[in-house]
Amino acid sequence: VRRVAVLTSGGDAPGMNAAIRAVVRTGAQQGIEVVGVRRGFSGLHRGEFRLLGPRDVANTLQRGGTLLLTARSRTWRTPEGRAEGAAHLREWGVDGLIVIGGDGSFHGGYALQEEHDIPVIGVPGTIDNDLYGTDHTIGYFTAVETALGAVDKLRDTGASHERIFVIEVMGRHAGHIALDVAVAGGAEEVFIPEDAKPVGTVVDIVRQSVSKGKLGSIIIVAEGYPGGAQGVADAIAQGTGLETRVSILGHIQRGGSPVSSDRILASRLGEAAVYALMDGKRGVMVGRTSGLFTYTPLPETWQKSKDVSHDLYRCAKTLSI
Numbered sequence: 001v002r003r004v005a006v007l008t009s010g011g012d013a014p015g016m017n018a019a020i021r022a023v024v025r026t027g028a029q030q031g032i033e034v035v036g037v038r039r040g041f042s043g044l045h046r047g048e049f050r051l052l053g054p055r056d057v058a059n060t061l062q063r064g065g066t067l068l069l070t071a072r073s074r075t076w077r078t079p080e081g082r083a084e085g086a087a088h089l090r091e092w093g094v095d096g097l098i099v100i101g102g103d104g105s106f107h108g109g110y111a112l113q114e115e116h117d118i119p120v121i122g123v124p125g126t127i128d129n130d131l132y133g134t135d136h137t138i139g140y141f142t143a144v145e146t147a148l149g150a151v152d153k154l155r156d157t158g159a160s161h162e163r164i165f166v167i168e169v170m171g172r173h174a175g176h177i178a179l180d181v182a183v184a185g186g187a188e189e190v191f192i193p194e195d196a197k198p199v200g201t202v203v204d205i206v207r208q209s210v211s212k213g214k215l216g217s218i219i220i221v222a223e224g225y226p227g228g229a230q231g232v233a234d235a236i237a238q239g240t241g242l243e244t245r246v247s248i249l250g251h252i253q254r255g256g257s258p259v260s261s262d263r264i265l266a267s268r269l270g271e272a273a274v275y276a277l278m279d280g281k282r283g284v285m286v287g288r289t290s291g292l293f294t295y296t297p298l299p300e301t302w303q304k305s306k307d308v309s310h311d312l313y314r315c316a317k318t319l320s321i
């Protein structure tokens, strides 16, 4: 392997810069040149390439966002778009591509590999933690911290006004962020897409909270739960008549300086991705599972589903009395 390319794609996640840095510096250590592709697959299709050396990634480890920029590309979904991207990679003498992103990005990378025989390695970068084949994804820990900080603040104002706060967190179709935030933030109830309990159950929860003398209630809702936070808040307002506010945390959960766990995970996985290409691996995502590096075929990362922790779900219930 002489030259590898790296890109970030899909929603940005805190720690992506740490992963890019790890790829660039591991490459340099191993005598491999690293080409940075700007704007994800859009930039790959247009040939937005630049060689990156160790100093180009200095002072980036602690920064949120992605220095390579990111995009969700429509053109890449067409065989013509992918053929143009493959031609640019060939012109630049690239032997392998490292894709940092989520399942949509892995679809794009896998299609390139299958159609044009360019080895692709995936690095899990998404706040959603929804990829099979790794315990955690880069950005997840930071997103949980950010959401938790907001929940703590909302609890202050909620308790002062004796209001119910229904807080929506990101996670796309998964409830990982919601569950962690619910337990760490002491929520009265949590709604996740993995459990289709009816929204009306919240009415009793809130009534009980009031009768137990709780000053306010925090209800966490994953964005993927049908109806979202607004649906839950409507059910509370109709069922109890209590003063209820909705707060949708939104994209702030994607920003900010990555916490140490994300920096470390990103550094390890970026390094491992270069070694994987050197070992002749292709079409796999590098992950960390139970403290070990794992290499999961890219299609499995989106075909198999990663369940939420049922123990944690039970814990959230137990402690909410």
Ligand code: F6P
Pocket: 011, 102, 126, 127, 128, 170, 171, 172, 223, 254
């Ligand atoms: O995948 C990351 C994520 O932030 C999801 O949690 C969310 O559903 C989605 O991206 C939002 O996407 P966009 O940036 O296109 O609004």
